Amino acid sequence: MDYMIRTEGLVKRYGKVVALDGLDLAVEQGTVLGLLGPNGAGKTTAVRILCTLLDADEGTAEVAGLDVRTQPDKVRERIGLSGQNAAVDEYLTGYENLEMVGRLYHLGRSKSRLRARELLDQFDLSEAADRPAKTYSGGMRRRLDLAAALVAKPDVMFLDEPTTGLDPRSRIQMWETIQGLVAAGSTALLTTQYMEEADRLAEDILVVDHGRMIAHGTSDQLKLQIGGERVEAVLADASDLPPARTILAGLSIDEVRVDEQTRKLTAAVTDGANVLKQVLQRFADANVAIVDIGLRRPTLDDVFLKLTGHVAEEAPESDEPKTETENVREKEAVR
Amino acid sequence: MSQVALAFADGAIVAKRNLIKIKRVPDILIWTTMSPIMFVLLFGYVFGSSIHLPGVNYREFLIGGIFAQTVVFGAGFTGSGLAEDMTKGIIDRFRSLPMARSAVLIGRTGSDVLYNSISIAVMSITGLLVGWRIRTGVIQAIGGFLLLLLFSYAVSWIMAYVGLKVASVQVFQNASFMVIFPATFVANTFVRSDFLPGPLRTFADWNPVSAVAQAAREAFGNTGSLPEPQVWSLRNPVLYTLMWVAIILMVFVPLSVRQYKNAALKD
Numbered sequence: 001m002d003y004m005i006r007t008e009g010l011v012k013r014y015g016k017v018v019a020l021d022g023l024d025l026a027v028e029q030g031t032v033l034g035l036l037g038p039n040g041a042g043k044t045t046a047v048r049i050l051c052t053l054l055d056a057d058e059g060t061a062e063v064a065g066l067d068v069r070t071q072p073d074k075v076r077e078r079i080g081l082s083g084q085n086a087a088v089d090e091y092l093t094g095y096e097n098l099e100m101v102g103r104l105y106h107l108g109r110s111k112s113r114l115r116a117r118e119l120l121d122q123f124d125l126s127e128a129a130d131r132p133a134k135t136y137s138g139g140m141r142r143r144l145d146l147a148a149a150l151v152a153k154p155d156v157m158f159l160d161e162p163t164t165g166l167d168p169r170s171r172i173q174m175w176e177t178i179q180g181l182v183a184a185g186s187t188a189l190l191t192t193q194y195m196e197e198a199d200r201l202a203e204d205i206l207v208v209d210h211g212r213m214i215a216h217g218t219s220d221q222l223k224l225q226i227g228g229e230r231v232e233a234v235l236a237d238a239s240d241l242p243p244a245r246t247i248l249a250g251l252s253i254d255e256v257r258v259d260e261q262t263r264k265l266t267a268a269v270t271d272g273a274n275v276l277k278q279v280l281q282r283f284a285d286a287n288v289a290i291v292d293i294g295l296r297r298p299t300l301d302d303v304f305l306k307l308t309g310h311v312a313e314e315a316p317e318s319d320e321p322k323t324e325t326e327n328v329r330e331k332e333a334v335r
Numbered sequence: 336m337s338q339v340a341l342a343f344a345d346g347a348i349v350a351k352r353n354l355i356k357i358k359r360v361p362d363i364l365i366w367t368t369m370s371p372i373m374f375v376l377l378f379g380y381v382f383g384s385s386i387h388l389p390g391v392n393y394r395e396f397l398i399g400g401i402f403a404q405t406v407v408f409g410a411g412f413t414g415s416g417l418a419e420d421m422t423k424g425i426i427d428r429f430r431s432l433p434m435a436r437s438a439v440l441i442g443r444t445g446s447d448v449l450y451n452s453i454s455i456a457v458m459s460i461t462g463l464l465v466g467w468r469i470r471t472g473v474i475q476a477i478g479g480f481l482l483l484l485l486f487s488y489a490v491s492w493i494m495a496y497v498g499l500k501v502a503s504v505q506v507f508q509n510a511s512f513m514v515i516f517p518a519t520f521v522a523n524t525f526v527r528s529d530f531l532p533g534p535l536r537t538f539a540d541w542n543p544v545s546a547v548a549q550a551a552r553e554a555f556g557n558t559g560s561l562p563e564p565q566v567w568s569l570r571n572p573v574l575y576t577l578m579w580v581a582i583i584l585m586v587f588v589p590l591s592v593r594q595y596k597n598a599a600l601k602d
Contacts, residue, residue: 051430051431052430052431053427053430053431073433076431076432076433077433079431081427081428081431083424083427085424085427087424087425087426087427087428088424088425088428089352089356089425091355091356091359091360092352092355092356096352096355100348100351100352101428101432103348104345104348104429104432104433104434104438105432105433106433132359148428
């Protein structure tokens with residue numbers, strides 16, 4: 001099989017903190033691998049090693065059949081990186097940013113200009129093309145950053161948390177853009193903290209925690225493993241918790257989670273809509289008063305709870321350092 | 336393209352990016368060119384009114400020293416620029432591109448030559464206003480300006496190394512002052528070095544900043560009827576300055592490029 005990205009036993013330590021603890025991954029040509037995990041799971045470290053920005057302590061990493069340690073220059077010609085830190089120059093306009101990147105990929109002057117305009121069009125940034133990136137919203141900056149990664153039509157793309165910190169509307173816009181690229185047959189490694197994002201954008205998902213893989217499969221396989229949707233009910237009265245729990249346990253495919261403080265019950269179910277109807281019926285029969293009830297998709301927390309027995313927790317500050325730009329950008333996104 | 340040609344081609348693209356920033360944020364340029372104006376006025380009138388050097392108009396003598404001091408200060412711009420870049424996401428972009436590893440440094444030191452030219456021009460005009468004159472020919476004067484720029488370019492590479500090493504604008508500014516002040520004050524910039532006591536005099540005599548100031552004074556004809564300096568370094572200031580430029584570049588170009596690569600791989 002033709003692997004465009006491949007790592008074996010990748011280890012990276014920062015002092016005592018182990019960011020990567022023997023990570024193996026493989027991405028076939030024309031596919032997208034989603035690397036799903038909480039902050040500090042080692043996702044960004046893996047991307048930085050594969051993009052030749054960081055040296056691994058142990059293990060091997062290959063991109064497009066080239067060893068990242070011994071042939072970093074060749075690797076750089078084949079990849080495009082779009083990171084959570086929106087690596088664009090804020091004083092340059094969108095056009096100037098893309099033109100500069102094209103020149104540095106050695107596309108030549110006229111081709112760089114053409115490609116810059118083309119990408120600005122494609123990413124819906126034409127109107128803002130001649131404004132400094134400083135004036136862009138968080139979502140626009142991310143789109144510009146993604147465009148910069150695509151300037152040289154790279155064989156392999158690295159998308160490091162492309163939507164972290166974006167507002168919902170920008171997130172959906174970004175998803176649509178990436179989906180377009182995926183449909184066109186790009187090869188990519190995508191990291192994310194959002195189950196939903198991995199679900200939408202990657203056919204193959206690797207769940208990582210503390211630098212190790214804890215689950216691997218297609219989105220459907222993982223969901224089967226962690227149990228499809230969740231029925232979540234908040235009760236009016238805490239005394240109803242035991243009977244409600246019994247009702248849910250009868251319909252759930254897994255143990256029912258009870259949070260006494262918020263009077264909230266969560267149960268993993270398959271065929272959610274039908275089950276929800278039954279739950280409502282049985283609650284009514286048993287006189288269980290509810291404040292809120294609903295069906296939701298499994299979140300990263302559910303995945304982690306199921307696979308590791310603990311909720312996704314942030315590792316100590318070692319992996320994904322925030323830069324000044326990002327802080328500024330987040331402030332702007334809030335605005 | 337050969338490796339060297341590639342490094343310069345990529346460097347030119349990075350330099351263009353740096354210059355666009357100056358265009359977009361002109362405040363940076365305005366405030367940093369203000370400092371040479373301040374130095375000329377401050378030293379010219381404070382020291383100029385109380386210090387008298389027999390055989391020369393002190394204010395005219397002083398300008399050569401301020402030229403030398405200003406190009407050393409100006410080189411600091413390289414360090415703070417790189418230190419700032421290192422904290423931004425754009426440096427990750429550069430590192431992931433198939434560009435020459437030295438291009439970010441070549442571009443930065445290159446764009447700072449233009450920046451320093453502007454600051455020398457501003458300073459010359461201020462000097463002319465307070466009575467400084469070029470008393471030699473055009474060719475000699477141009478030679479003087481070129482030597483100042485060349486020395487500044489070399490010092491830029493020292494500052495680049497320090498800027499990459501500390502990777503914080505704040506720390507860089509504090510650290511560089513510790514070096515820049517003694518280097519520009521224990522010299523013949525504001526007084527004649529042979530008036531200094533023992534070890535200070537030796538340091539000042541052989542300090543390259545003294546040679547640069549001396550070379551500038553000679554190039555612009557501001558030495559009046561001062562006695563000939565006695566040490567070799569000041570009798571051959573152009574040669575001595577060029578020697579320092581060569582040494583600094585030979586040491587700090589490879590050192591800075593290595594530091595850039597390593598900073599890129601560790602963080």
